[in-house]
Amino acid sequence: MQTKIMNCINCPMGCELTVTVDEEGKFVSVTGNTCPRGAQYAKDEITAPTRMLTATVRIKNGFLPLLPVVSGGRLPKDKVLSCAEALRRVEAVAPVRVGAVVVKNILGLGVDIIASRSMETK
Amino acid sequence: MTELYDVVIVGGGPAGLSAAYSAYQQGAQKILVLERDRELGGILQQCIHNGFGLHHFKEELTGPGYAGRCIDLIKDKPAIETRVDTMVLEVHPDKTVLAVNPKRGIFTVQGKTVILTMGCRERTRGAIRIPGERPAGIFTAGAAQRMVNMEGYLPGKKIVILGSGDIGLIMARRMTLEGCKVMADLEICPFSNGLTRNIVQCLHDYDIPLYLSHTITKIHGKDRVTGVTVAKVDEKMRPIPGTEFEIECDTLLLSVGLIPENELSRGLELNLHPLTRGPVVNQHRQTSLPGFYAAGNVVHVHDLVDFVSDEAEIAGKFAALEAEAKLEPVVKTVEVVAINGIRTCVPQRLDLPAQGEPVRLFMRAGAPARKVTLEIRCGEEILLSRMLPVVKPSEMIAIDVPAEKTASMNGKVSVGLKVKEG
Numbered sequence: 212m213q214t215k216i217m218n219c220i221n222c223p224m225g226c227e228l229t230v231t232v233d234e235e236g237k238f239v240s241v242t243g244n245t246c247p248r249g250a251q252y253a254k255d256e257i258t259a260p261t262r263m264l265t266a267t268v269r270i271k272n273g274f275l276p277l278l279p280v281v282s283g284g285r286l287p288k289d290k291v292l293s294c295a296e297a298l299r300r301v302e303a304v305a306p307v308r309v310g311a312v313v314v315k316n317i318l319g320l321g322v323d324i325i326a327s328r329s330m331e332t333k
Numbered sequence: 334m335t336e337l338y339d340v341v342i343v344g345g346g347p348a349g350l351s352a353a354y355s356a357y358q359q360g361a362q363k364i365l366v367l368e369r370d371r372e373l374g375g376i377l378q379q380c381i382h383n384g385f386g387l388h389h390f391k392e393e394l395t396g397p398g399y400a401g402r403c404i405d406l407i408k409d410k411p412a413i414e415t416r417v418d419t420m421v422l423e424v425h426p427d428k429t430v431l432a433v434n435p436k437r438g439i440f441t442v443q444g445k446t447v448i449l450t451m452g453c454r455e456r457t458r459g460a461i462r463i464p465g466e467r468p469a470g471i472f473t474a475g476a477a478q479r480m481v482n483m484e485g486y487l488p489g490k491k492i493v494i495l496g497s498g499d500i501g502l503i504m505a506r507r508m509t510l511e512g513c514k515v516m517a518d519l520e521i522c523p524f525s526n527g528l529t530r531n532i533v534q535c536l537h538d539y540d541i542p543l544y545l546s547h548t549i550t551k552i553h554g555k556d557r558v559t560g561v562t563v564a565k566v567d568e569k570m571r572p573i574p575g576t577e578f579e580i581e582c583d584t585l586l587l588s589v590g591l592i593p594e595n596e597l598s599r600g601l602e603l604n605l606h607p608l609t610r611g612p613v614v615n616q617h618r619q620t621s622l623p624g625f626y627a628a629g630n631v632v633h634v635h636d637l638v639d640f641v642s643d644e645a646e647i648a649g650k651f652a653a654l655e656a657e658a659k660l661e662p663v664v665k666t667v668e669v670v671a672i673n674g675i676r677t678c679v680p681q682r683l684d685l686p687a688q689g690e691p692v693r694l695f696m697r698a699g700a701p702a703r704k705v706t707l708e709i710r711c712g713e714e715i716l717l718s719r720m721l722p723v724v725k726p727s728e729m730i731a732i733d734v735p736a737e738k739t740a741s742m743n744g745k746v747s748v749g750l751k752v753k754e755g
Contacts, residue, residue: 220533222387223636225533291510
């Protein structure tokens, strides 16, 4: 058994988590979390870490030149950079409503990229 | 001709919008929000990352998402008028507001009450006096954030960040995602000034080194930044000779603190607090001048916009009540002072009715500490004490004081920390 210290990133409290893993690095238990999301985070962080992605895409004919976007769910941590890179080649077209899907199933990861605001035409 | 309103609000960011909605809910009939940017929402519109709204809207939102929620609450309400592209030039004690915009030119409006929600500004290179050349490529982190997230420009490719405030951390990740190389983040304090979650997901995730107790002693480059000289600092934050090293970069981002923007408050001669640098306010966010309220980052810099909205809702409610002359009579005024490890406390003044009223105090610690007891005292009497496992200057402490406790206050109230014995 081995313990790892990490900080939960789910909310601004940033609880310090003590995570116990076995000899093969598999998750065993966690203490220090103050909510269930913290426990889930610790487990995910040991087995398959995930992150949200926020970025911008170009928008044609928009009131502003860029549209902010957010991933509809968590992405595998090691795929975040390639998703961000893929978004640099995307162009949306105004008008866009907040919540609209900008990229469906990005890089086949099963997560949509969603407009995080509405954008009127210019 | 002066147009008359119940409540005039200076600033259309989250504080101004939340104040407007709350004044509307309280029954104000004519509310005006003046915003100098091209759209409402304030600085949230460029904060495209998520993590906003968990307290206030009970879900995780991006900055533009949070701004959108605030805008949706006030739009299509006949009682609420908004004017963008509008710069307020002067605010006078008779509650007239002089402003200018491209449509109307210079105009004057007058409120029965005025709410100041101007937010804050970033400290700049000039504020921290970094020696060296004066090349292009030096930006505040927030200016770079606006360029990258709203205008569609990159300020540079090889980045050094000075200061570990949240905006600096967020920008370290943002620049990395846009294909830039972030060389290092330098922090003069022995601890980070940002939220722990941001250290983890913005620096650790991308292997960006954070140098604590380090600062920049020289900026190099004639036309464009070519690098910086970095040195370790001692406990008094003085650079230690012999510890210098160079980092090559083409861009320096400064995330070295925020200052409430109070030019208009100074023009009004409001009492400003020397440490928060914002107006001294009571629990309703009334300033030292009756009829003038203030809320959000103009009062004290918050770390969560959720608390900005909460505070602005208080200001909006009581500004509306005062506009209708419905404020409860005040029977006693007590001063609230920060002592022993608490650096600032807002509100600084309680104007209380006979039966008292519930009050939430917002405090900031002066330095990180573990296992401390927060004590709210009135003279020798301890009104309230609370065990806190950890306090950090970067994380605001909020404590609710029940009405009966405020009713028993009979003199100056102090808030301070006591280190646990043993």
